[in-house]
Amino acid sequence: MTDTPPVPENPKRRRKVVIVGAGFGGLTVARGLAKADVDVTVLDRHNYHCFQPLLYQVATxxxxxxxxxxxxxxxxxDQANARVLLGAVTSVDVANRKVVADTVTLPYDELVLATGATHSYFGRDDWAPVAPGMKRIEDATVIRRRLLMAFERAELAADPAERERLLTFAIVGAGPTGVELAGAIVEVAKKVMPADFRLIDPRTAKVILIEAGPRVLPAFPEDLSNYTKAALEKMGVDVRVNTRVTHCDAAGVDLEGGRLDAATIVWAAGVVASPAGEWIGAERDRAGRVVVGPDLSVPGHPEIFVIGDTASVKRPDGQPVPGVAPAAKQMGAYVADVIACRAREAVPPPPFAYKHQGDFATIGRKAAVVQLPFMNMRGFTAWLLWCVAHIYFLIGVRHRIAVAFKWAWDFATFQRGARLITDQKDQI
Amino acid sequence: MTDTPPVPENPKRRRKVVIVGAGFGGLTVARGLAKADVDVTVLDRHNYHCFQPLLYQVATxxxxxxxxxxxxxxxxxDQANARVLLGAVTSVDVANRKVVADTVTLPYDELVLATGATHSYFGRDDWAPVAPGMKRIEDATVIRRRLLMAFERAELAADPAERERLLTFAIVGAGPTGVELAGAIVEVAKKVMPADFRLIDPRTAKVILIEAGPRVLPAFPEDLSNYTKAALEKMGVDVRVNTRVTHCDAAGVDLEGGRLDAATIVWAAGVVASPAGEWIGAERDRAGRVVVGPDLSVPGHPEIFVIGDTASVKRPDGQPVPGVAPAAKQMGAYVADVIACRAREAVPPPPFAYKHQGDFATIGRKAAVVQLPFMNMRGFTAWLLWCVAHIYFLIGVRHRIAVAFKWAWDFATFQRGARLITDQKDQI
Structure with missing residues (x-):
């Protein structure tokens, strides 16, 4: 090597923005920076963006x-200033501004942590194998396998008590995920399966929705909660509010009121933030979310932003911003704006203000609840609106047509198109 | 217990037919017995019937x-006399006419073994983890994961030699599966991936199709083999005939001509029958197939039939009946007829005679070869016929519409709709 002088750094070099996580928040930041004079790197553990609101439909x-x-x-x-890398973050070197992943080390000028949340067992992580939650594609296919396998095992079971246990499905937590799962599972049992089995009657399956609080869908107005409970019960779901789960094992759950034998348990009861707060040593709330400032940056670190389910953000009335997709997208758009302003040395935008756009939950065929800022809806109209909104938010015309076709077909025929038990780790 | 006399057996009780395996052959037997006065039980390791001819499209x-x-x-x-059970056979008690599975024991009057074939490494089963074959859904998703992961790892690779190795795909065996895979992989590399990567150029990927024999598609007429080789080479596949693989490992393959560094190896070189012959202690040929009589029953056991890829059946000219879906279906229909005749005490049908309906192989966009009894076809017309035939053979209108839509969309846009790396067991 000859002794050449170091290349002088371009004083106007492009700022490096690293975005960790390509959920609703991270992807919105990346797209919001399309026209900014920055280099964007998106790092994710998976090669795909997953539309989590429809995960329960994969599970069922x-x-x-x-x-x-x-x-x-x-x-x-088509975004020339963005590149995508596959890798899982192991730490962040805050002092030297570097993200360290299992595959690569990335220096940054601005870092956006948008790594989401996972399910929380409130300190009982040993329940995880018997009561899977539903946050990732792999979670949904595990639940699908257990759901379908329960009917198969029941068809083979000689003992009536064991058959009953196999046909009992316990869903813990009655937020939107729990409600949607309970409604979908009871429809599978009562409408899809009956013609296919000879020895069991799938209509005798029991679907039990267990909620520790006093009502289902606690984030919704009380009349919509009451409507949802009544609608689920009419479909055949056994809804148990004010009921706490004290123990889970492979054979069932212990409730405050007694034992429930159930071969399939799904956990939809709580979430905890990703460990992003630990990576950067920041202050966190009880759910592990990073407490951020008015511009969503970490106090003392204006170059690090935390958004989405990993951020603890308050609304002006002191209520927390909910962990929903529209909130993550709004934070993402805001942070893209802040970074773009810095890149062109413009005045930064005013503090982040969350606009609540509404809440959706589907219950089953022709039934949903929708809370919008200006009105509440329920029943068939709400269900149609739910379908249209979810098709609209899918990415790309191909996916929209494919999903719309499957919904229309299966609505008309009471079928389910993806009843595959693959990758049988849970052996019978 | 009081001492009651045993229930007298109904002298005209329905015969019990047990069918093991719900591939093309087994399912055809079950359906062919719909109107027969017998009880049909279909036993399979999986809860689904898989359309194997399109597995390569899942893999790509x-x-x-x-x-x-x-x-x-x-x-x-809708077939009232048939039931379906999930389970894997562990043995057959030929003397007492019972099938023993991990989940259940089933007595039979007639037994049909239709358990197919798996890939054969010619005694080198240690190559299986590095060179997966493609017979089951899980095999196809393993290959899909490795294929997509190779591009992701190449995007992260700093060393040019390693990048080249990651972008080298070796396919061993140039029968229809190998040809279809090679064509599909080179299309993914040259047409689908380029716009998505920043650091690598996926068009530099090498796809090498390795065949020990003198030509690709050995079951086809020589002019179609030559056309296929030329079409693949025009697409960018490196076709190497008369080339034997002497060793496979995680870093590549040893060929007779030298070493080939390749991160992804797919095995499409040989098949071996399922162990059904061992279960019943029957005579087998070199590929493990059971040698059956003119009515497809096992010599000395008229109550046991073996069909499809597990049976060794000869054509009148001494050539073996090929291991293709139409052959399995013809055998299935024949055996259903034999069993139905026995049930109504009618004269059995004449010996089984295979009618060869033709061979299909697709090469890529707008190119395929088709050999029919009355004519051969190649190019665009053959490709269109291939598409129509495969849509036609799918089960149900829902699947036909969904697949036709995806093919039309992806043909127009050069996209692939299922580029998911799930269940990352092969960590980077």
């Missing part, structure tokens, strides 16, 4: 994983 | 597993 054999997932690099393929 | 991210699979019990739901 209505949709295939590919119907609700897109390769991240395909979503950003 | 065009279709989702659920697009080419149907729950067996759903296919047979």
């Amino acid at each position: 054999a209505e949709l295939s994983p590919a119907d609700i997932a897109w390769p991240i690099r395909h979503v950003l393929k | 991210a065009e279709l989702s597993p659920a697009d080419i699979a149907w729950p067996i019990r759903h296919v047979l739901k």
